[in-house]
Amino acid sequence: MSLELTKREHIQWRKDGYFVREGIFTPAEVEGFRHAAEAACLLVQSKAAGGTAYDLDGNRFVDIEHVTLQYEHQAATGQIRVIEPVHELDPRFASLVADARLVVPMRELVDAPQIGLWTAKLNMKPPKDGSGFRWHQDSPYWIHDSADVDHLPNVFVAFDDATPANGCLRVVRGSHTKGCLPGLGDGSQLEGFFTHPDEIDEAQIVAPELLAGSALFFSPHIVHGSLPNASATPRRAIIVTYQPAALPELKSGRPSAVLS
Numbered sequence: 001m002s003l004e005l006t007k008r009e010h011i012q013w014r015k016d017g018y019f020v021r022e023g024i025f026t027p028a029e030v031e032g033f034r035h036a037a038e039a040a041c042l043l044v045q046s047k048a049a050g051g052t053a054y055d056l057d058g059n060r061f062v063d064i065e066h067v068t069l070q071y072e073h074q075a076a077t078g079q080i081r082v083i084e085p086v087h088e089l090d091p092r093f094a095s096l097v098a099d100a101r102l103v104v105p106m107r108e109l110v111d112a113p114q115i116g117l118w119t120a121k122l123n124m125k126p127p128k129d130g131s132g133f134r135w136h137q138d139s140p141y142w143i144h145d146s147a148d149v150d151h152l153p154n155v156f157v158a159f160d161d162a163t164p165a166n167g168c169l170r171v172v173r174g175s176h177t178k179g180c181l182p183g184l185g186d187g188s189q190l191e192g193f194f195t196h197p198d199e200i201d202e203a204q205i206v207a208p209e210l211l212a213g214s215a216l217f218f219s220p221h222i223v224h225g226s227l228p229n230a231s232a233t234p235r236r237a238i239i240v241t242y243q244p245a246a247l248p249e250l251k252s253g254r255p256s257a258v259l260s
Helices: 007-016 027-050 091-097 100-110
Strands: 018-021 052-056 059-064 067-071 080-084 115-123 133-136 154-158 169-172 215-218 224-226 237-244
Touching: 007 018, 027 059, 027 067, 027 080, 027 091, 091 115, 091 237, 100 115, 100 154, 100 215, 100 237, 169 215
Parallel strands: none
Antiparallel strands: 018 215, 052 059, 059 067, 067 080, 080 115, 115 237, 133 224, 154 215, 154 237, 169 224
């Protein structure tokens, strides 16, 4: 089976800002990614006491060198929400970000003959306590670190079935065509990173459900977010972002290795 983009995917990417590929990783591979996610959490938790802790808008973060941990909003749980970057913490993730099933289509979306990694973010979203993500674009986060945010496409790989009940990723279809949108402007520390409610076209909100092992490719400009996990099952995933090869990675600043 060809890994190149289909005509339908090209059209949907231009029109809607996203597309889905079902079941690109096997159940055995997905089980390995779940184990890798748990191992990465244990590793960073063992080092968190030696990191630099801080709060943003009342939520806890810890930096361990260039790796950032975000904790769940319910402070008492002590559960990890996000690890970024995560690809250096387990060889299974290092293999995942270099896998042809992601790299080949991403080479077309980056629009470069060779690509490298921008960042790889683990999202744990535990059952019951997994908090949501407010509406946002990625480009406002990255515009200060990248000279060309148009060429930083993302892929969300589901490690568990992702459904509305456990807080699947939601996107605002077509919002990627508007560039960087205004932020909240509410005086919060992260006011510039969350999209102003006036910019959300509720008629265009879609919530693609993904089976474990499936992937959602989406634009850095598309408005996206998710609801809390209200279910009894986790919604673990990795979001990998690519860029033209040899440019500095987001967090480490090291030149990204050539992946194609």
